[in-house]
Amino acid sequence: MKKVFLGASVLALVAGTAAAQTQTPVRVMWYSDGVEGAVMADILSRFEAENPDINVILDNVAFQVIQEQLPVQLASGTGPDIARVTNLKAQADHWLDLRPYVADPAYWEANFGDRFDWMRPDGSDAIPGFMTQLTLVGGFANATLFEQAGIELPGPGASWDDWIEASRQVAEDQGLPAAFSIDRSGHRVAGPLAAYGETFIGDDGLPAPLSDDAMEFITRLVDWTGQGLMLPDTWVSAAGTTYRAAADDFTNALIPFYYSGSWQVANLSTKIGDAFDWVATGSPCGPVGCTGMAGGAGLVGIRYTQNPEAVARVMDYLASEEVVREFTERTLFLPAHAGIVAEGGLNFQSDDPNVPPALSRFVEASGETLPATDALPAWRWANSVYGALVTRISQAMAGELTLEQARALIDRDIADQVEAAR
Amino acid sequence: MENEIAQVKATAAPEGSDRRLRRLRDRLGPLLRQVVLLPLVLISRAIDPVMRLIQAKAGTGGMIAVFLIPNMAIFGIFVIIPIILNFVYSFTGGAEILLDQRAWVGGQQYERLTDCQNYLDPLSCREDLFWRAAHNTFFFVLFQVSLMVSVSMITALILNRNMAGRGFFRAVFFFPVLLSPVVVGLIWRWILQREGLLNLIVTNFGAERVVWLNDRFYAFAAAIGVSTWAHMGFFTLILLAGLQAIPKDLYEAAEMDATPPARVFWRITLPLLGPNLAVVLVLALIRGVQIFDEAYVLTGGGPGTATMFMTQYIYEVGFASLLRNPGLAAAASILMGAVLVVLTLMQLGLSRRAEKARER
Numbered sequence: 107m108k109k110v111f112l113g114a115s116v117l118a119l120v121a122g123t124a125a126a127q128t129q130t131p132v133r134v135m136w137y138s139d140g141v142e143g144a145v146m147a148d149i150l151s152r153f154e155a156e157n158p159d160i161n162v163i164l165d166n167v168a169f170q171v172i173q174e175q176l177p178v179q180l181a182s183g184t185g186p187d188i189a190r191v192t193n194l195k196a197q198a199d200h201w202l203d204l205r206p207y208v209a210d211p212a213y214w215e216a217n218f219g220d221r222f223d224w225m226r227p228d229g230s231d232a233i234p235g236f237m238t239q240l241t242l243v244g245g246f247a248n249a250t251l252f253e254q255a256g257i258e259l260p261g262p263g264a265s266w267d268d269w270i271e272a273s274r275q276v277a278e279d280q281g282l283p284a285a286f287s288i289d290r291s292g293h294r295v296a297g298p299l300a301a302y303g304e305t306f307i308g309d310d311g312l313p314a315p316l317s318d319d320a321m322e323f324i325t326r327l328v329d330w331t332g333q334g335l336m337l338p339d340t341w342v343s344a345a346g347t348t349y350r351a352a353a354d355d356f357t358n359a360l361i362p363f364y365y366s367g368s369w370q371v372a373n374l375s376t377k378i379g380d381a382f383d384w385v386a387t388g389s390p391c392g393p394v395g396c397t398g399m400a401g402g403a404g405l406v407g408i409r410y411t412q413n414p415e416a417v418a419r420v421m422d423y424l425a426s427e428e429v430v431r432e433f434t435e436r437t438l439f440l441p442a443h444a445g446i447v448a449e450g451g452l453n454f455q456s457d458d459p460n461v462p463p464a465l466s467r468f469v470e471a472s473g474e475t476l477p478a479t480d481a482l483p484a485w486r487w488a489n490s491v492y493g494a495l496v497t498r499i500s501q502a503m504a505g506e507l508t509l510e511q512a513r514a515l516i517d518r519d520i521a522d523q524v525e526a527a528r
Numbered sequence: 529m530e531n532e533i534a535q536v537k538a539t540a541a542p543e544g545s546d547r548r549l550r551r552l553r554d555r556l557g558p559l560l561r562q563v564v565l566l567p568l569v570l571i572s573r574a575i576d577p578v579m580r581l582i583q584a585k586a587g588t589g590g591m592i593a594v595f596l597i598p599n600m601a602i603f604g605i606f607v608i609i610p611i612i613l614n615f616v617y618s619f620t621g622g623a624e625i626l627l628d629q630r631a632w633v634g635g636q637q638y639e640r641l642t643d644c645q646n647y648l649d650p651l652s653c654r655e656d657l658f659w660r661a662a663h664n665t666f667f668f669v670l671f672q673v674s675l676m677v678s679v680s681m682i683t684a685l686i687l688n689r690n691m692a693g694r695g696f697f698r699a700v701f702f703f704p705v706l707l708s709p710v711v712v713g714l715i716w717r718w719i720l721q722r723e724g725l726l727n728l729i730v731t732n733f734g735a736e737r738v739v740w741l742n743d744r745f746y747a748f749a750a751a752i753g754v755s756t757w758a759h760m761g762f763f764t765l766i767l768l769a770g771l772q773a774i775p776k777d778l779y780e781a782a783e784m785d786a787t788p789p790a791r792v793f794w795r796i797t798l799p800l801l802g803p804n805l806a807v808v809l810v811l812a813l814i815r816g817v818q819i820f821d822e823a824y825v826l827t828g829g830g831p832g833t834a835t836m837f838m839t840q841y842i843y844e845v846g847f848a849s850l851l852r853n854p855g856l857a858a859a860a861s862i863l864m865g866a867v868l869v870v871l872t873l874m875q876l877g878l879s880r881r882a883e884k885a886r887e888r
Binding site: 170173182342344348350360493497504505507 | 624829832834848
């Protein structure tokens with residue numbers, strides 16, 4: 107009996123080793139804002155069960171790794187086979203053109219084609235990957251705090267001034283440390299700047315100097331911080347381009363109004379639970395419009411992969427309508443799949459009554475974006491602009507720079523980037 | 529009588545088992561040792577003929593070099609080559625990461641870093657953030673090193689006295705040195721943040737909440753204090769070793785002469801502790817210039833750029849920033865390296881002088 111057992115074990119071991127050797131490895135570098143890492147792991151385990159010849163290794167990493175380490179790997183011609191990335195355009199040269207490998211390029215074009223320019227070099231017809239989610243920058247209000255203070259939530263068309271004034275009243279009434287906060291990110295303030303009339307892109311396609319319109323919003327932002335209306339913890343208490351979200355301040359009910367984006371819906375739902383009611387507000391308006399910034403994270407194949415066919419099979423599976431629908435419903439993300447958007451009827455998996463109206467509000471707000479913001483995700487210099495904005499506006503908020511000095515330095519930082527890249 | 533017999537049996541039994549255990553250990557010990565050492569023995573037997581051959585060819589001096597090769601190879605790959613690469617990088621421009629794709633720009637990065645109308649006013653400099661970081665680092669080193677040396681000295685003097693629980697207190701003061709700087713930064717961030725422990729205590733006493741890390745003065749003071757707290761144990765240990773090396777008879781003689789304690793300190797302790805104090809001072813200076821992890825985690829460089837130090841500037845420009853510029857970061861690190869080389873030479877000089885003084 108012992109011999110039989112031993113023999114069976116050895117056979118199993120040999121068979122397992124042989125199977126592992128014949129499997130094609132596909133390494134995926136993935137970061138998560140909320141629950142999407144667990145959802146993706148689940149989906150990929152089903153893919154592996156259906157495709158035993160492919161071994162998908164999901165590396166869940168911090169967003170910082172995607173921002174700092176992946177570019178170094180790509181520059182040296184290494185890296186994973188697939189990666190989830192937000193900085194899509196600036197690294198477009200490193201993505202694999204999936205067109206020759208995917209089963210049906212027409213399906214990809216029809217359902218994801220609108221955003222290919224966000225992730226491929228200008229003038230290219232490559233299929234680099236697909237957006238795992240669309241995001242839209244927008245606001246959230248603590249409805250319970252507004253109600254307790256007896257202040258009406260500003261309605262559609264309310265301006266930035268209206269929102270800040272209403273939030274100020276709530277903060278004063280409820281004894282809160284500040285009226286609002288915005289994530290420390292250039293991407294977050296780009297929408298409000300466009301709402302005040304900034305266009306960012308010059309006639310030559312290069313960054314245009316910061317306009318007076320943009321300065322009008324920046325002046326307000328710095329003043330609001332000086333008056334204690336904007337929570338200084340997020341922007342002032344860091345240097346450089348460090349990203350900081352103010353989500354914890356909102357979930358801890360320290361601020362009645364929070365300007366972030368649709369990707370926070372799952373996070374807020376999980377952390378707030380039934381502690382208070384919250385609503386998505388869309389973007390407050392400026393003189394030109396009520397726009398937020400569209401964006402999102404894309405899943406792209408990496409050019410340096412040794413197994414492009416296997417990568418394409420994984421991507422085909424993940425981009426299939428059924429999987430995208432499941433991923434969207436479980437992660438509470440806005441879908442980037444044209445077919446699903448057109449068909450509608452998404453059954454978001456959440457018991458939280460705040461979630462469905464919040465997602466509906468973001469879908470509604472996605473129709474209000476301005477051309478100036480729509481152009482940014484596919485623009486090579488967007489990150490240079492975001493970085494300069496964050497660094498110098500923070501310094502102005504901290505009293506290190508006057509607004510005029512900040513303006514000059516933002517323009518100079520961006521010009522330096524353009525010069526360095528030439 | 530029965531009780532006594534039982535007692536004898538009870539004491540005899542453990543003694544018997546102890547003896548058996550000892551015998552077992554004596555037998556198994558060498559056997560285990562042989563098993564553990566077997567791979568080493570096999571390896572050394574395998575390389576023995578080769579080493580003999582090398583020794584025959586290279587002589588004893590050559591053998592020293594052979595033994596140094598593995599260490600030097602690691603040092604070369606991970607230290608020397610990166611330093612050379614960094615130096616070359618500092619003469620290149622562009623946003624590309626690989627050296628062969630970068631354009632040679634000569635001393636442009638150094639010119640950019642040192643282009644200033646007034647070095648005391650960062651805003652008059654082409655690279656204002658570099659000079660802000662340089663100013664912050666200078667003041668940080670000035671205050672932190674002074675505080676560090678003073679506190680370490682006082683702590684070492686106290687821990688050198690005959691007091692109850694001396695071993696315990698020595699461990700307590702050394703404990704923060706064992707912590708990761710990131711952990712140190714996080715712990716103090718949780719204490720000092722808006723909803724942190726310190727504000728809980730402050731508000732419980734009816735005082736106003738203070739957002740410590742949003743205030744330029746408090747944030748800078750916190751960076752100094754936390755860094756001192758984290759590294760003080762190490763320097764205390766060096767000074768304690770120095771204190772214990774001072775001959776006791778000198779103190780006994782001073783006591784017989786009824787010398788006041790302050791005079792004993794200035795005339796005996798401090799001069800004899802001089803070499804250790806010099807080492808502590810220079811090491812603290814070097815560490816001060818290199819300040820990064822705990823301060824970065826604690827304050828993120830803020831408020832504004834009030835606590836952005838040189839290493840953070842280099843990290844931001846080279847890696848973290850959306851406005852990445854590896855050449856500029858490399859040039860800044862070379863300049864910082866030059867400062868560290870000067871400090872290291874100072875340390876070597878002082879150590880040598882102390883050694884000579886001891887020999888005399």
